[in-house]
Amino acid sequence: MSTPDVLISGGQPQSPPPNDDIISIEEFAGHNSADILRVSGEESLENIELHLPRAKTVVVTFPAFTDGRGFSLGRLLRKRAGFEGQLIAEGPLIPDQYAFALQCGFNAIKLEPALFERHTEGSWFEALDQFDLTYQRGYAVPSGPATSVLDARPTGFRTTENAKDPYRGLSAESALKKAIEAYEGQIVLASSLGADSAVLLHMVSKIEPNLPIIFLDTGKHFRETLAYRDMLIDDLGLTNFQNIRPDPAEVKAQDPKGDLNQSAPDACCDLRKVRPLDRVIRQYDARITGRKRYQTPQRADMPILELGGDQVKINPLAYWSAKDVTAYMRRHDLTPHPMLALGYLSIGCQPCTTRVSEGEDPRAGRWRHSDKTECGIHFIDGKWQPLPVNKTYEVF
Numbered sequence: 286m287s288t289p290d291v292l293i294s295g296g297q298p299q300s301p302p303p304n305d306d307i308i309s310i311e312e313f314a315g316h317n318s319a320d321i322l323r324v325s326g327e328e329s330l331e332n333i334e335l336h337l338p339r340a341k342t343v344v345v346t347f348p349a350f351t352d353g354r355g356f357s358l359g360r361l362l363r364k365r366a367g368f369e370g371q372l373i374a375e376g377p378l379i380p381d382q383y384a385f386a387l388q389c390g391f392n393a394i395k396l397e398p399a400l401f402e403r404h405t406e407g408s409w410f411e412a413l414d415q416f417d418l419t420y421q422r423g424y425a426v427p428s429g430p431a432t433s434v435l436d437a438r439p440t441g442f443r444t445t446e447n448a449k450d451p452y453r454g455l456s457a458e459s460a461l462k463k464a465i466e467a468y469e470g471q472i473v474l475a476s477s478l479g480a481d482s483a484v485l486l487h488m489v490s491k492i493e494p495n496l497p498i499i500f501l502d503t504g505k506h507f508r509e510t511l512a513y514r515d516m517l518i519d520d521l522g523l524t525n526f527q528n529i530r531p532d533p534a535e536v537k538a539q540d541p542k543g544d545l546n547q548s549a550p551d552a553c554c555d556l557r558k559v560r561p562l563d564r565v566i567r568q569y570d571a572r573i574t575g576r577k578r579y580q581t582p583q584r585a586d587m588p589i590l591e592l593g594g595d596q597v598k599i600n601p602l603a604y605w606s607a608k609d610v611t612a613y614m615r616r617h618d619l620t621p622h623p624m625l626a627l628g629y630l631s632i633g634c635q636p637c638t639t640r641v642s643e644g645e646d647p648r649a650g651r652w653r654h655s656d657k658t659e660c661g662i663h664f665i666d667g668k669w670q671p672l673p674v675n676k677t678y679e680v681f
């Protein structure tokens with residue numbers, strides 16, 4: 286007799302519903318007494334909604350732990366379809382993903398016995414207990430980096446004064462509010478949906494939820510990033526979020542196989558990031574950034590209000606440390622990017638982002654094995670230019 290699957294609920298192992306009682310969406314309509322529906326993470330919400338009046342439980346399958354579509358579907362079932370029954374994630378998820386699954390509306394995770402042997406009861410319970418911005422060891426990283434955003438980023442910064450900063454002394458929220466009022470209709474936030482992005486998005490949602498927010502949807506992001514984007518838009522009530530995409534004709538002409546990132550990453554970033562952003566962001570007089578003084582020596586003197594050039598930059602978090610970011614996330618119960626828990630401390634496009642080992646710079650995982658450190662998005666003297674400075678922590 287084969288070993289049964291395990292259901293992790295409340296951090297504890299339980300017995301899942303018998304497999305025979307879980308009916309696929311194709312067969313559900315023909316089983317009048319069935320009330321447990323199994324759907325794949327890529328199933329459309331419309332198809333599932335037809336069956337929800339009868340389904341007491343929906344089991345969403347994840348083919349791989351890196352496939353984030355099931356998270357998005359879980360959220361849609363809760364938020365859009367208003368499903369109130371039991372929602373189970375089935376597949377090779379790991380404890381680091383447990384909290385995110387719960388935040389997406391899942392009640393439980395159904396595991397094969399081999400996976401439960403690998404990640405036993407304690408690790409699931411601990412994942413609930415210790416969920417944080419901190420990276421936790423998982424089988425996905427055999428070398429076992431046990432690092433965190435806090436460990437990896439220096440938290441000190443030079444306290445150099447900048448007499449030219451009219452916003453000096455204002456809190457991040459006050460500076461942001463003042464800038465949004467001063468540049469009304471002409472100010473934009475460019476968000477990377479990265480590790481720290483929820484902070485500014487949350488502040489904006491409290492001040493002006495209809496502020497234009499642009500996100501470069503390169504077509505190469507982690508599915509988790511897209512699920513995280515959808516979650517934050519919903520949760521924060523952002524009403525003017527814009528996905529900026531590369532021109533399809535340019536993509537067809539210059540990257541027909543979708544592998545330009547391997548042969549010419551600069552050209553790929555130019556095609557998928559620099560040009561699309563350039564087309565949009567020039568329309569605004571002012572841009573809000575998440576840059577901070579501590580991040581690089583070049584930013585040690587960075588003011589909150591950065592005048593000069595063709596576009597004003599507002600850096601509300603200029604004086605913040607990494608700990609301030611974490612404290613804000615905790616205070617406002619903001620969900621961290623799900624890839625943080627998997628060891629990705631700087632999160633960009635999937636093909637060009639790897640995990641970071643203990644003690645490494647958080648940006649070390651970007652374009653690893655190449656000299657490239659930047660995507661080329663820097664607005665200098667009125668022009669977008671590649672910047673010959675390593676690790677500038679620019680938003681994308």
Ligand code: SF4
Nearest residue numbers: 546550553554634637
């Ligand atoms: S980060 Fe990589 S995949 Fe993304 S646009 Fe640049 S080269 Fe292309």
